[in-house]
Amino acid sequence: MILSTISRRARLVSRLVGVAATGALLVGAVACAPPERDSSGTETQSGVKAGEATSAADFGGMAELVAAAQAEGELNVIALPPDWANYGAIISAFSDKYGIKVNSAQPDASSQDEINAANQQKGRSSAPDVFDLGQAVALANTSLFAPYRVETFDDIPAAFKNPDGTWVNDYGGYMSIGFDSAAVPPVTGVDDLLKPEYRGSVALNGDPTQAGAAFSGVMMVALSQGGSPDDIAPGVEFFAQLNEAGNFLPVDPTPATIESGQTPVVIDWNYTNSAQTKKLPSWTVVVPPDNPVAGYYYQAINKDAPHPAAARLWQEFLYSDEGQNLFAEGGVRPVRADNMLADGTLDPAVAAALPVVDGPVTVPTPQQTEAASKYLADNWAAAVG
Amino acid sequence: MVISGRRAARTLREALPLLPFGVAVVVFLIIPTVTVLIGAVYVDGAFTLDRIAALFTGTALSALANSLLLSAISALVGAAAGAVLAWLIVSAASTSTLRRAVLALCSVLAQFGGVALAFAFLATVGLNGVLTLWVQQLTGWNLAGSGWLYSLGGLTLVYTYFQIPLMVIVFLPALEGLRSQWREAAVSLGASTWAYWRDVAVPLLTPAFLGSVLLLFANAFAAYATAAALVSQGSPIVPLLIRTALTSDVVLGQAGFAYALALEMIVVVAVVMAAYRLVVRRSDRWLS
Amino acid sequence: MTVGARWTRRVLWVGFGLFFLFPLYAMADFSTRSRDGRTVQAWANLVHDEALYDAIAASVLLAVLTVAGMLTLLVPTMIWVRLRARWARRLVEFFCLLPLTIPALVIVVGLRNVYLWVTYLLGESALTLAFVYVVVVLPFAYRALDASLSAVDLRTLTEAARSLGAGWFTATLQVVVPNIWPGMVSAAFISTAVVLGEYTIASLSGYQTLPVQIVLLGKSDGPTSVAASLATLVFGFVLLSALSLLTRRRRSTASVAR
Numbered sequence: 001m002i003l004s005t006i007s008r009r010a011r012l013v014s015r016l017v018g019v020a021a022t023g024a025l026l027v028g029a030v031a032c033a034p035p036e037r038d039s040s041g042t043e044t045q046s047g048v049k050a051g052e053a054t055s056a057a058d059f060g061g062m063a064e065l066v067a068a069a070q071a072e073g074e075l076n077v078i079a080l081p082p083d084w085a086n087y088g089a090i091i092s093a094f095s096d097k098y099g100i101k102v103n104s105a106q107p108d109a110s111s112q113d114e115i116n117a118a119n120q121q122k123g124r125s126s127a128p129d130v131f132d133l134g135q136a137v138a139l140a141n142t143s144l145f146a147p148y149r150v151e152t153f154d155d156i157p158a159a160f161k162n163p164d165g166t167w168v169n170d171y172g173g174y175m176s177i178g179f180d181s182a183a184v185p186p187v188t189g190v191d192d193l194l195k196p197e198y199r200g201s202v203a204l205n206g207d208p209t210q211a212g213a214a215f216s217g218v219m220m221v222a223l224s225q226g227g228s229p230d231d232i233a234p235g236v237e238f239f240a241q242l243n244e245a246g247n248f249l250p251v252d253p254t255p256a257t258i259e260s261g262q263t264p265v266v267i268d269w270n271y272t273n274s275a276q277t278k279k280l281p282s283w284t285v286v287v288p289p290d291n292p293v294a295g296y297y298y299q300a301i302n303k304d305a306p307h308p309a310a311a312r313l314w315q316e317f318l319y320s321d322e323g324q325n326l327f328a329e330g331g332v333r334p335v336r337a338d339n340m341l342a343d344g345t346l347d348p349a350v351a352a353a354l355p356v357v358d359g360p361v362t363v364p365t366p367q368q369t370e371a372a373s374k375y376l377a378d379n380w381a382a383a384v385g
Numbered sequence: 386m387v388i389s390g391r392r393a394a395r396t397l398r399e400a401l402p403l404l405p406f407g408v409a410v411v412v413f414l415i416i417p418t419v420t421v422l423i424g425a426v427y428v429d430g431a432f433t434l435d436r437i438a439a440l441f442t443g444t445a446l447s448a449l450a451n452s453l454l455l456s457a458i459s460a461l462v463g464a465a466a467g468a469v470l471a472w473l474i475v476s477a478a479s480t481s482t483l484r485r486a487v488l489a490l491c492s493v494l495a496q497f498g499g500v501a502l503a504f505a506f507l508a509t510v511g512l513n514g515v516l517t518l519w520v521q522q523l524t525g526w527n528l529a530g531s532g533w534l535y536s537l538g539g540l541t542l543v544y545t546y547f548q549i550p551l552m553v554i555v556f557l558p559a560l561e562g563l564r565s566q567w568r569e570a571a572v573s574l575g576a577s578t579w580a581y582w583r584d585v586a587v588p589l590l591t592p593a594f595l596g597s598v599l600l601l602f603a604n605a606f607a608a609y610a611t612a613a614a615l616v617s618q619g620s621p622i623v624p625l626l627i628r629t630a631l632t633s634d635v636v637l638g639q640a641g642f643a644y645a646l647a648l649e650m651i652v653v654v655a656v657v658m659a660a661y662r663l664v665v666r667r668s669d670r671w672l673s
Numbered sequence: 674m675t676v677g678a679r680w681t682r683r684v685l686w687v688g689f690g691l692f693f694l695f696p697l698y699a700m701a702d703f704s705t706r707s708r709d710g711r712t713v714q715a716w717a718n719l720v721h722d723e724a725l726y727d728a729i730a731a732s733v734l735l736a737v738l739t740v741a742g743m744l745t746l747l748v749p750t751m752i753w754v755r756l757r758a759r760w761a762r763r764l765v766e767f768f769c770l771l772p773l774t775i776p777a778l779v780i781v782v783g784l785r786n787v788y789l790w791v792t793y794l795l796g797e798s799a800l801t802l803a804f805v806y807v808v809v810v811l812p813f814a815y816r817a818l819d820a821s822l823s824a825v826d827l828r829t830l831t832e833a834a835r836s837l838g839a840g841w842f843t844a845t846l847q848v849v850v851p852n853i854w855p856g857m858v859s860a861a862f863i864s865t866a867v868v869l870g871e872y873t874i875a876s877l878s879g880y881q882t883l884p885v886q887i888v889l890l891g892k893s894d895g896p897t898s899v900a901a902s903l904a905t906l907v908f909g910f911v912l913l914s915a916l917s918l919l920t921r922r923r924r925s926t927a928s929v930a931r
Binding site: 105106107108116117119120121122123124252254255256260 | 785793879881889892
Binding site for chain 3: 399400402403405406407409410412413414416417418419420421424466469470473476485486488489490492493494496499500501502504505506507508509513514515516546549550603606607609610613614624627628631643644647650651654655658
């Protein structure tokens, strides 16, 4: 009898627990978020909150913007590797010029990781202040951005910015093939990669279903094989052949692997590849002259930035002559390049190093990107698996 | 069924000190799980099976197949080798340093898995690994060659590396439960070593062994860290597919797909663990 | 034991030894490799590299917090269940083993809203992960503590203590705990090992703990990340060896006392 009493009690309590738990679950699962912390920052002289300022004028001028940023003292950036578009030097220059500490989180994160971080760390002081995103992720998340027009806004061609300044392209480059001339024969075009001399050598910067750079790499290969922005299949087919020939290396190329010779051939943006030449003098970069694929990155300010004034000062810095020149030193084509070349404000040595291409440059539209992504999601794993 | 007020009060009083435990488990385990379960079928306020349907498309199915294959192979190989190692340990003296050192090592290798092991293998048979360079110097053959370590084959090898110690930890109590009196009894009845193993030990150990295989299977299926540290090209297994769905720059809006995949993982692991509990309960009776 | 069996055993030991110890040796070799000889730069980076050092500190603190939280939560609960709430035993056991069934990957996917509250109430450091980690280590800790509690006559001990005037708190702390000390230490050390190696929840939640930092570093600095991994493994090994030494000594003194 005692046994049945115990089990009855157990059952009753279990039932009560079950009911309470289900109740808690439904409440919890309907996902009540905690009260929002007001993070729009301190008010500026003109009465506009720093987090809602849309230009330096809202602060009362550049000097006031600098003062407000210095008062905040810190800036959170994310996914900015030091040798990508010369961000290492840009961060140092910004930090030295204004005395603002820059916290660079997750340099290897992808664009989606940046958005995830912003969502997960919303309201925290470690949330990212600014974003540097690939096309697909940027255009899908414009609701997270705060509109801001930098001082040089009018100098930026209309095709490269949102009229309100919600997002602005900061730099762009072309897809290229980088190779170690001391380890493998020179590469002149995509078709060379199928040759037996490149066995176990060819690496793609990431997985094209994950990373924008790898996606553009497959697009470049597709164009060279007779595909088009609407038809990425020849590119996937080429990589399948590459894999069968044993030339494809499923390794993530990093500065470490390039320097140690593990990845002698890398398909990546021309500026990332060029940055490797500093560490490995025999590293050569080739942009296939026909059908080049270009891509621009998108700069935006987090609407809920924990350091709104510093974020806006960062934007000003990036689009100033100094910032654009620093970008150019990293091998990218800064967005104001055309106007700066005309004005002569672009450093001549750097200007000379910008790649020259013939023929129409392909920049896939968001619709083409989406269709190609879908094709990749369904077929990439089978091609290189 | 009626419970008297006094008994109910007593039950409540006894249950109260269990509240902190209950709260911790519910908040940090139950709620996230239910969030996932609901997220898999409830989209923008409407009940839909679209995401579940997406689980039966090409990529998801092949990832599931690969995951099941990887888990099965590493579980079986790990269980077999682990059982042998466990037997070796049991044969050693019970307080010997060797035995204690080996058990400590097994605990570390089994529970850590993940990142440290991925790098251990990179350092051994990676493109610049120690063994790779030795073999290259001796025979000129490039061991790491096609980068097999970074794909499914390599994953299987690394998974086996942490499955064997886990097997030792899980299976050792069963081996220790084999009382020496049983062996003596069998010998005194005229059984040879082979007969003892065949008719006494193996039948006793089989439930524990099967249970351990299931546990190893669930462990491999749910493992994420090692694969995340090693594999960067393609998403051959389900946990990596979840990572891609959550962090991809290219194929967007996949958070719901991640929920559905997580649901799939729960279902598979739950089925395996339920089987494990069934099998282990039978063996506990004899060997405890 | 026949000669054949003895040799088989030896061969097997050597085989397993090679399989398990060679990668560890390879890690040591890889991490001290330099252009023309040996260098300990990678190991020095463990202290000099600021991000890595911060990650190590965060992980160690997390381990301490998790162990403290786990012990505070589990020991009283398990004692109570054995003494006063027997009917709840299966329930507690089920909940303690549930984290084995629910993969960490699933937990982290659904954890976002819970953590929005946690960070709102408690701040933003990686140490808030301790809450989730306590739940994650439950299966391991439960098993260790359960074995220890089963070996002790709990009812007699507590009744004796309480009959001599001790309250629940004193009885637990001064009478029960010393007797289940091996189980507690075992649970603590295993939990530490789990926390130091936990990557899934930390990385997908965006916290910079040791394993996350190791993977990050692995992309740019192979030797340092391998050094850090080896250090983690060696540390865990030392911890668990110390545990087995401690247990042995306790066991021998206990048997003498009886």
